[in-house]
Amino acid sequence: MLNVRRNMKQIHLHSLLKSRGCKGLAYSVIGLALLTVIIAFIQNALTTNHLMKVTPDAAIGNPKLMEFAEKRGAPLFRTHCASCHGEDGKGNTIFGVPNLTDRDWLYGTGRVSDIEKVLFYGIRSHNPRGWNLAVMPAFARPVPSVTERIPPMTPGETRAVIAYLLKLENRPAGGTLAAAGDMIFHGNGGCYDCHTADAKGDSAIGAPDLTDGIWLYGDGSPAAMFESIAYGRQGICPAWTGKLSLPAIREISIFVYSLSQNVGRKK
């Protein structure tokens, strides 16, 4: 009895499908789906084209483009950048990977074009167009820097510079020691050369601001500072040109920019 019913059902379905109306409907659905895919594809291509035609910084003035780029940039960021910067883009102070959400920019001023340049050419990435200028010397080594003629520091001088930096942040520091550190910072140590005379850094070469309480490496403790001054720092960011498509780089740049916009201003 059950088999007969099943057979009847199949025959009914078969006849239904055979009927012209149903065939037409099926073709229409398939056609519509195909059309939707084609339209979506064309729309994507056109928006990508538009995104690439505007200057990087102009894209932020167009909410539609921003939404499009952010949506596509997020998975790309997770695939290519999150292994260092973290899924949330908050970085890692053990490896000196910067927090991308705090509006404190080591290179440039946080514009999409600045971010894009880092993505294209990298930092100390061996790419000639990359940011390859500044390297934190290792002052506890006989030759602190291979490119600059800088004398090493004694442990006492290192501690004096640390005291000066603590004083700049209004943290407890020995007055005499800090004064000695001031002399070294602006004198033989040559720190002012990259970090500038007011120690506020220089984003044109990636020299960090030493007065803002934001630390790229470690927690800002004297021990972490000693480590940086004594043994140097030179983090890298790979150059993605040639590895990622140009639209992908633009989309990641806009996504990173949007990460920094979701938090309150630093200063």
Added chain:
Amino acid sequence: MTDISVNRWLINTRKLLDMGRVSTARSLALMAFAALIGLILAGYALFTAHSTTTFFVPGEDVALVNQQPITRADYYTQIQTDYGVDFPNASREQREKVLSDMMREELFVQRGKELDVAETDPDVRTAMVNAVEQMAAADVMTAQPDQSRLLAYYNAHTDRYAEEGIMTVQDLVFTKALDANQAIAAIRAGSPMDATLARFNGRDSGKVNGEDFYFAAKIHLGDKLFELARSLSTGGIGGPISLADGFHILVMARNTPPKPRDFRTVQPQVLDDYRNEEIKRIMVQYNAFLKKRANVLIAGDMQ
């Protein structure tokens, strides 16, 4: 007879053009036609210098020179480099000049490839070698090794990640060996430094002044005295050692020998070193791969 042939031909043609009917002949004819068009296109692309051509400039480029793109990113960077202004702030003349220069460069690069300038110009050869090395190293630069690999690397090279030792030592010089020995005994007995120096006609050499890293102490003291200093523990007195200027004794106020820095502290340096070594390893492999697939002949007298 002729009429019959014409009629048959007309009937066959009608059958061929009747889309409501399945026609093997029509299918074969269309297939042959499509294959012919494909062959013509392929042949054209193969035997013409420009190969396939696009007639529009992609959004990410500012120009195509013989189908080679000049990207907007490079163009914006060039404007910034040449004039120190962003693209939106660049004047029309500046934009045109940069684009014209970049197109000229592209044309000359392409001509350079045709002339095979790398064959004769050492600078071009160096640049090409660097560029290929860079491309080969890119995979290492973009990959983040896992912690276990870094830890294994650290464990295999702990000596590289040692802290620099620190010492605070005094170097005293005496003209006679006997005076030096007596001074050592006096200092050990608790005699004040200044009084001891005055009593045994000694002086501070002035080579070291306060706290020093090991490498600096070695430079200041010289190898012989540094070896002695390194062996002294805090509060220790060593010597006398005879040098050209007299008999030296060392008084060690504080000696902190180098000790390994923990993995957590040195992770960034471990990562750098690991990457650099990986790049070196990859270059060796890359070189071996290129050699393997190359046809290299070496002159008999050079083998």
